[in-house]
Amino acid sequence: MIAMKEAGLPDVFIKEREDFIHTKGKQKKQLKCENDSVAGCVSQRACVYCGARVVLNPVTDAVHLVHGPIGCASYTWDIRGSLSSGAELYRFSFSTDLKEEDVIFGGEKKLARAIDELVLKYNPKLIFVYATCIVGVIGDDLEAVCKAAARKHGIKVIPVQSSGFIGNKSAGYRAACDALLRLIGPTSRNETKESKCVNYLGDFNLAGEVWIIGNYLKQMGIKLNVAFTGDSSCETLKTAARASLNIVQCAGSMIYLAEKMDEIYDIPYLNVSFLGLEDTAESLRKIARFFGDLKIIHKTEELIKKEVNAYSGTVQSYREKLKGKKAAIYVGGGFKAISLVKQFSEIGIDVVMIGTQTGRQEEYEIINELVDEGTVILDDANPTELEKFMVEKGAHLLVGGVKERPLAYKLGIAFIDHNHDRKHPLSGFAGAVNFAREVYSTVCSPVWKYIGT
Amino acid sequence: MDKETENCRNVNENPCNMCMPMGAILPFKGVEQSMVIIHGSQGCSTYMRRHIAEHFNEPIDVASSSLNEKGTIYGGEASLIKGLDNLIKLYNPGLVGVLTTCLAETIGEDVERITSKYLKERELGDFPLVTVSTPGYGGAHTDGYFLAVKRMVARLAKKTEKHSRINVIVPNLSPADIREIKRILHMFKVEFTLCPDFSDTLDRPFERPYKKIPGGGTKLSDIAEMPGAAATIQMGITVDDDISPGRYLEAEFGVPLYNLPVPMGIENTDLFIDVLKQLSGNKVPESLERERGRLLDCMIDSHKYNFQGRSVIFGEPENVYAIFKTCMENGVYPVVVATGSKPGKMIELLNNELNNYRGEVHFLNETDFAQIRKKSIRMNANIAIGHSDGRYLTEREGIPLVRHGFPIHDRVGGQRLLSVGYVGTTMFLDRITNTLLENKYNSYRNSMYQKYYKKLKVAGQQLQG
Numbered sequence: 001m002i003a004m005k006e007a008g009l010p011d012v013f014i015k016e017r018e019d020f021i022h023t024k025g026k027q028k029k030q031l032k033c034e035n036d037s038v039a040g041c042v043s044q045r046a047c048v049y050c051g052a053r054v055v056l057n058p059v060t061d062a063v064h065l066v067h068g069p070i071g072c073a074s075y076t077w078d079i080r081g082s083l084s085s086g087a088e089l090y091r092f093s094f095s096t097d098l099k100e101e102d103v104i105f106g107g108e109k110k111l112a113r114a115i116d117e118l119v120l121k122y123n124p125k126l127i128f129v130y131a132t133c134i135v136g137v138i139g140d141d142l143e144a145v146c147k148a149a150a151r152k153h154g155i156k157v158i159p160v161q162s163s164g165f166i167g168n169k170s171a172g173y174r175a176a177c178d179a180l181l182r183l184i185g186p187t188s189r190n191e192t193k194e195s196k197c198v199n200y201l202g203d204f205n206l207a208g209e210v211w212i213i214g215n216y217l218k219q220m221g222i223k224l225n226v227a228f229t230g231d232s233s234c235e236t237l238k239t240a241a242r243a244s245l246n247i248v249q250c251a252g253s254m255i256y257l258a259e260k261m262d263e264i265y266d267i268p269y270l271n272v273s274f275l276g277l278e279d280t281a282e283s284l285r286k287i288a289r290f291f292g293d294l295k296i297i298h299k300t301e302e303l304i305k306k307e308v309n310a311y312s313g314t315v316q317s318y319r320e321k322l323k324g325k326k327a328a329i330y331v332g333g334g335f336k337a338i339s340l341v342k343q344f345s346e347i348g349i350d351v352v353m354i355g356t357q358t359g360r361q362e363e364y365e366i367i368n369e370l371v372d373e374g375t376v377i378l379d380d381a382n383p384t385e386l387e388k389f390m391v392e393k394g395a396h397l398l399v400g401g402v403k404e405r406p407l408a409y410k411l412g413i414a415f416i417d418h419n420h421d422r423k424h425p426l427s428g429f430a431g432a433v434n435f436a437r438e439v440y441s442t443v444c445s446p447v448w449k450y451i452g453t
Numbered sequence: 454m455d456k457e458t459e460n461c462r463n464v465n466e467n468p469c470n471m472c473m474p475m476g477a478i479l480p481f482k483g484v485e486q487s488m489v490i491i492h493g494s495q496g497c498s499t500y501m502r503r504h505i506a507e508h509f510n511e512p513i514d515v516a517s518s519s520l521n522e523k524g525t526i527y528g529g530e531a532s533l534i535k536g537l538d539n540l541i542k543l544y545n546p547g548l549v550g551v552l553t554t555c556l557a558e559t560i561g562e563d564v565e566r567i568t569s570k571y572l573k574e575r576e577l578g579d580f581p582l583v584t585v586s587t588p589g590y591g592g593a594h595t596d597g598y599f600l601a602v603k604r605m606v607a608r609l610a611k612k613t614e615k616h617s618r619i620n621v622i623v624p625n626l627s628p629a630d631i632r633e634i635k636r637i638l639h640m641f642k643v644e645f646t647l648c649p650d651f652s653d654t655l656d657r658p659f660e661r662p663y664k665k666i667p668g669g670g671t672k673l674s675d676i677a678e679m680p681g682a683a684a685t686i687q688m689g690i691t692v693d694d695d696i697s698p699g700r701y702l703e704a705e706f707g708v709p710l711y712n713l714p715v716p717m718g719i720e721n722t723d724l725f726i727d728v729l730k731q732l733s734g735n736k737v738p739e740s741l742e743r744e745r746g747r748l749l750d751c752m753i754d755s756h757k758y759n760f761q762g763r764s765v766i767f768g769e770p771e772n773v774y775a776i777f778k779t780c781m782e783n784g785v786y787p788v789v790v791a792t793g794s795k796p797g798k799m800i801e802l803l804n805n806e807l808n809n810y811r812g813e814v815h816f817l818n819e820t821d822f823a824q825i826r827k828k829s830i831r832m833n834a835n836i837a838i839g840h841s842d843g844r845y846l847t848e849r850e851g852i853p854l855v856r857h858g859f860p861i862h863d864r865v866g867g868q869r870l871l872s873v874g875y876v877g878t879t880m881f882l883d884r885i886t887n888t889l890l891e892n893k894y895n896s897y898r899n900s901m902y903q904k905y906y907k908k909l910k911v912a913g914q915q916l917q918g
Contacts, residue, residue, distance in 0.1 A: 014539050037495050037519040039532045040539030047496020069555050069589035070465060070793075071472030075500040077842065079862075097465035098590050103559055113463040133494055133556040134590075137525065164494035165525045165556060383514050384543050387663065402503050407512040410663050451659060 051172020068132025188241035202250030205230025252333030323348035334363025470793025476594025483649025486547035493554025593794035613681030628656035680706035718779035
């Protein structure tokens with residue numbers, strides 16, 4: 001393993017992992033990614049169901065019914081920070097709670113009865129039925145059950161093909177996007193387009209982030225039609241075809257949907273990022289340019305000026321305190337990783353290690369261009385690799401999710417929670433300040449004085 | 454009192470339990486130099502790691518055989534073997550637990566055969582690979598926990614000469630609770646093998662350098678000698694015999710079993726202390742007597758406040774029984790007692806406690822939070838005791854929650870909660886009483902105003918008119 005040797009750590013390595021790890025400037029070969037995890041390596045990746053649930057869960061008035069044994073529903077009950085301005089049904093976790101006899105005799109009847117019960121109790125317009133690992137194996141015909149139930153109750157009952165073994169989290173994103181496409185439906189093709197009206201893809205309204213961006217758009221004179229899927233509902237999602245532009249933030253989960261919507265509904269899309277002052281400003285300009293309306297462009301510049309004035313001083317003051325610190329990044333997707341590199345540079349921090357669970361080839365290419373020589377880039381890493389490279393590269397902080405947090409702390413390294421559980425927004429101009437403040441709160445905490453080296 | 458099972462329903466709404474492999478991970482984390490691999494698709498291990506890590510605030514490394522579509526269709530043997538190879542290389546463990554999942558069990562993986570073949574082919578001799586059959590649909594996390602302990606003991610146990618140590622088998626308690634049990638054992642000067650001991654491994658001090666497998670845990674050599682022990686104390690009174698490690702040691706090796714409840718509350722702790730007195734031949738140490746006295750003092754000081762409590766108790770059967778007893782002793786009368794798991798012997802035990810009790814109490818087993826909520830409203834519960842998922846009762850119904858058990862995700866310190874022994878019970882009771890008091894202080898001015906002043910005002914107006 002070249003990178004580990006570079007780092008002087010030849011002791012523990014798994015041959016198969018070599019190609020997934022690069023040190024910028026050292027290798028000519030392309031980084032391997034978008035592959036199955038290597039067994040036994042303690043991958044940090046989740047599963048297909050996880051990917052699908054993350055994307056669909058913020059649909060507020062849907063029943064999210066997990067067809068399978070209890071665990072899958074138990075571990076995903078109300079664990080996300082997506083906010084709703086209306087319905088609260090999405091915060092419940094429903095399961096068919098399959099037992100041994102269901103596995104032997106099949107779970108279709110139980111699923112049908114479960115849907116009946118839920119319709120009676122909650123009268124929903126939309127039910128997502130998630131397939132778990134064993135559903136595919138025991139041969140339950142999810143499509144047929146959902147179709148029959150939809151007909152019987154006159155509502156949308158949409159199967160989500162998210163059996164855990166059919167791929168990784170990315171396959172789950174795709175399954176979720178397919179479910180959303182079914183919801184919008186082919187007949188929406190004939191919908192009249194509204195000018196100056198956008199859909200916002202890949203924001204899950206964590207701590208109200210969709211609302212923050214929606215306010216910006218409003219000030220620019222643009223209507224936010226619906227976000228995929230933060231604070232969305234069955235009815236609002238169904239109107240998606242009327243937008244004249246899709247803006248895509250979390251590309252990992254939503255680029256597929258954007259492409260499909262371009263193809264089916266003739267809606268073009270733009271990639272945007274609202275993480276960091278610079279990216280936020282640039283993204284708003286990009287949207288304004290797309291519409292090419294002078295009034296919008298003018299309003300956008302006014303907005304940017306106002307917001308940057310309000311926040312850049314604070315960000316600058318944090319920059320002075322944080323300059324020269326070194327960061328390690330290990331997050332779910334490539335979009336977030338790329339944005340973080342830029343955001344760290346805004347506050348004077350260099351990235352020395354960067355990796356993702358499910359980044360795509362083109363995203364790793366961008367990452368490679370953005371980071372300094374010597375930065376370790378890795379795909380689908382495990383705790384052993386994260387530990388080695390963070391220590392070796394002298395990282396002062398790690399950005400990651402719940403599983404990575406205790407590892408950082410045990411190593412005496414600061415930590416930024418950049419996951420779906422968080423309760424403060426990191427998006428937009430206000431979010432950029434929150435981010436800087438969070439970095440400061442962890443890197444410059446007095447507790448590190450007491451741990452020695 | 455009535456008994457209800459709700460498994461005629463077809464939907465579990467807001468689960469009150471977790472799955473079997475999740476529970477089986479925990480005991481493996483309490484054995485020295487141990488690692489776990491889950492034979493199934495990648496997500497299972499990741500979800501469970503996340504769940505456990507968030508409770509303990511510790512890194513939880515669990516490998517997966519990362520079964521993919523091909524493995525699912527043609528069999529996962531190759532994935533499991535590769536997984537074991539890589540895991541052993543990366544972690545160099547002294548023992549590996551091999552757990553199955555829904556997927557592995559459904560496609561009919563013969564893990565026993567695969568692992569014995571593996572040991573032979575890799576010339577690993579009698580390296581302890583402990584297989585545990587844990588399909589997610591086969592039981593709840595509680596079942597997984599005890600089955601894993603039993604399998605581990607069965608795999609490592611050797612016919613040993615009799616010795617004077619005693620075995621202590623603990624359920625899913627907090628690391629702080631395990632430390633307290635060890636302290637009490639030390640006070641009695643008894644030598645013991647406590648299994649599984651995750652008091653250090655899942656609540657480790659900050660120290661350098663970082664170790665991927667934390668120090669601590671029950672020694673494998675000690676587990677091997679459990680068959681020679683003078684007795685087994687198992688805190689597993691609700692546990693079914695077929696997954697009971699204590700029963701196994703008794704049946705196979707004739708180790709006398711003292712199957713006790715978790716020592717929470719005065720009666721349960723007395724039971725534990727009496728057994729220790731009997732087994733050690735030592736008198737109860739004076740300092741422990743004083744701890745008991747302080748608990749009694751606390752019970753008296755708080756009894757009137759506690760009497761205001763109408764409790765809803767939920768979680769794993771073993772914990773539920775212990776909380777129930779403690780509440781009954783203190784007049785925090787339970788109105789709803791629930792578990793998402795199969796109750797084992799819990800219902801029978803609870804019924805035994807209800808002799809001469811005239812209050813109304815509902816037992817729910819294999820239930821979910823939708824049912825718990827419904828019953829709690831009907832019974833006017835005003836305090837909930839159980840794990841973090843009960844926050845739903847607070848948010849929806851304003852019933853305050855005293856966090857206890859596993860998992861605790863929305864507060865820090867689940868691993869440090871002390872609730873066993875006389876000292877732990879005292880602290881547990883204080884948490885209950887103070888929650889009731891906080892509620893009282895928050896509401897009594899307004900409720901008296903609403904109840905009496907408004908009436909007075911109306912009456913006054915009538916007089917004037």
